[in-house]
Amino acid sequence: MSAAAQVQADLDRLLPLLDALLTTPFREGEAARLGEAMRYSLEAGGKRVRPILCLLAAEAVGGTAAQALPGALALEYIHTYSLIHDDLPAMDDDDLRRGRPTNHKVYGEGHAILAGDGLLTEAFGVLATADLDPVRRAQALALLAEGAGWRGMVGGQALDLEGETLAAYDLDHLRLIHRLKTGALLRTSLEIGAVLGGAAPEEQAALRAYGEAIGLAFQIQDDILDATATEADLGKRAGKDAGRGKITYPSLLGLDGARNALSEATETALCHLASLPNRSSLAAWARYLAQRAK
């Protein structure tokens, strides 16, 4: 089966599990408009990369997707909140996301800030209240706080904001930002899936390393797409990064250099899967993420 066909088969199998529960916590409540704002961004679609990788990580170590489902939901809540906050005028100032108006354009800045806060809080709520083994629950919660917090995603976003005014900005600094901003949550997705699926310590370490490598690949490909794609392809403003003079992998390495770095990161990811019992799906995702057109 091709990588794309394997990915599609996994999506067909796993997305219904996610979609059945994703907006459930945000349906009935006194703050109805805030609930609507949170559902708006959750229902905007997107690739659901992080929760799907979480579910596949559980399967890769011999567990089930059902065991990792609370973690998968938590990861999508974190990712969605981060997009809402990143799109705010004080941050990236984006009007479009996935081809639709961004949350603050529809609900106002105040509600967009609060919708992000509510999703972030519920990410921990869903893990705290799910029927989970207590040791695995605590590990998953700790991993989520570390990957999403100021030593992970939030810290990367801060460094990225500061980077726009930095005079010196080299490849090491770009890697640091992406390791935190994008890489930390992807890596955490794999680790949480591993923990909830009952991974042995060395399996968790392998999935962590796989997650770091595909996190790097994902960001390089994102930069390549931004440099080469059109607005219709991306569903958001294209060439935005270059337009504001932002440093990217193509701007530092050239387009060919960036493509080489992408291949290397993908190979590294595949190597780390070698010892896992059920690795075919995660291998297909590594190849698919490097080839994706948007």
Place this chain on the structure above:
Amino acid sequence: MSAAAQVQADLDRLLPLLDALLTTPFREGEAARLGEAMRYSLEAGGKRVRPILCLLAAEAVGGTAAQALPGALALEYIHTYSLIHDDLPAMDDDDLRRGRPTNHKVYGEGHAILAGDGLLTEAFGVLATADLDPVRRAQALALLAEGAGWRGMVGGQALDLEGETLAAYDLDHLRLIHRLKTGALLRTSLEIGAVLGGAAPEEQAALRAYGEAIGLAFQIQDDILDATATEADLGKRAGKDAGRGKITYPSLLGLDGARNALSEATETALCHLASLPNRSSLAAWARYLAQRAK
């Protein structure tokens, strides 16, 4: 001992426990400026009402303050993040907080949003990683997510934002907003302390009811202070609520009516303590909060 003397004795005893650990998670990290922004707001002082009540709740049911310390830290991180986000231009748009420039005036709006996100995330991190009984840990995390989330504090903040444009706005709606915006986290502070201190279910319920009552009292007193105090008293702009035509307890009930409601809420809080073994400190706090001058 007078209520004020009892409160001071508890503060002298418990604040050092908190202060020794409060900024520890935010000291060393790659996003140094973000860490500084988080510490800036944590170190702005404030009354530490929520964490102190959490520690006292643990003691009130026969547990120790040390058992509840991770919960107390988590509550102060949540409270501090909520102040940072509330002060943003898209929300209450405040330049001063506790007599100092607000977070976004010092670090910029982007970093203030991220500092809030980082503190919110660490609140769950400190509970996830502390050495706690697994059942109590899960209960405390679930209580925190509920009290701080869109069915609690964040939802109240959204309703408060929407309220500024509402035509009809009565006492019931004001109570709903405050039950969520201020009350939920105060109530949660008591419940988390109860759970981590090993409370029996009926003790937890009593402390929840006490927390709801002092939450109401706290908000009424806040409104009374805003209507009567000067800027120097409060360390923030005084008369702000009335100035923008915001509905408050004094504006709905008159100043005397608001003072009566405050006394009633305080009496209710004291009644709920009747069955607890060590209730003198929490009783003193209920009286103190109703009398406080700022």
